[in-house]
Amino acid sequence: MTGLDKMISQILEEADAAASQKEADAASRAEAILSEAEKEAEILKTEIEEKSEKELAGYESRHRLADEQKRRTALLLAKQEIISDTIEKAYQKFCSMETEAYFEVIAKMIRKFALPKEGEILFSEKDLGRMPEGFRAEIARAAKEKGGSLTVSGETRRMEGGFVLVYGGVEENCSFRALFDSRKDELQDKVNRLLFF
Template sequence: MTGIEKMKSQILDEAKAAAESKIAEARRQADEMIRAAGEEAAKQAEAILRKSETDVANYHERLESSMDLQKRTRILSAKQEVIAEVLGKAYEKVKAMEPEEYFSMLLKMVEKYALPQDGEICVSPADLKRMPEGFRDQVSRIAEEKGGSLTLSGEGRNIENGFVLIYGGIEENCTINAMFDAKKDELSDIVHRLIFSQA
């Protein structure tokens, strides 16, 4: 082998060795990139899985909360219906009172709402017709005891029941319906306690 051939062979061997070294380095870098990519993919998959589990848990929590709210809303609505029905029946019962009991109740209301002033009391045409004897006198006596006077209007007022008091042009609505409306919250609370506090 001549000197040139030796040199050529040496150059080729060095080039081959350099190429193999570069290929090996490239393979090593590729393997490292694949390993790093695999680890990153595993981390992302784990993060996605954890987020999915958290999302599912949050969804279930929201769903349970929503169902609980709907249940409580339905229960509240049902209770309000029952209370309204009880109050409606109570109102009907008051409307259906026998005259003696009814006018006795009106006298108690006069005691409560009469003012120490001169005024007028108006009742419905039906109540004017069925008014018991002595009712006017009892109303006058109650008003006097309060330091005022009440005159029973001879004209029936366009009301269903109860009465309207008029003092100096100012009217006080004392109809049964107005009493129920004014005391609706208080009566609802009483009915709620009576019916539902034992449940």
């Protein structure tokens, strides 16, 4: 082997050694990059899983809250319906009292609502027709106790029960419906306490 051949052979060996080293370095770097990418992918996967679990838990929680809200709303509506029905039944029972009991209630109401003025009292056509004998005198006594006077008007009002007081052109609606409506909140609270507590 000549000197040139030796030199070429040595250069080739060095080139092979350098190439092998570069290949090994590249393979090592590629393995490190791949290992780092796998670690990052595992971290990212864990973060995504945790985020998904949190989102799922949040969704389930919101879903449970929404279901609970729907249940509470339905329960509240049912309670309100029961309360309204109870009040309406009480109103109907009030309107359908026997004549004697009915006019006893009317007399008490007149004593409560009459003013110390001169006025008129108006009833429904039905109540005018079934008014007990001597009740007009009872009305006059009740008004006199309050320092005023009331005369029964021949004019009627459309109402299921109660009366309307008129003083100097100003009317005070004392019909059962007006009284029930004016105390609606109070009645609802009382019925709610009686039925649900």
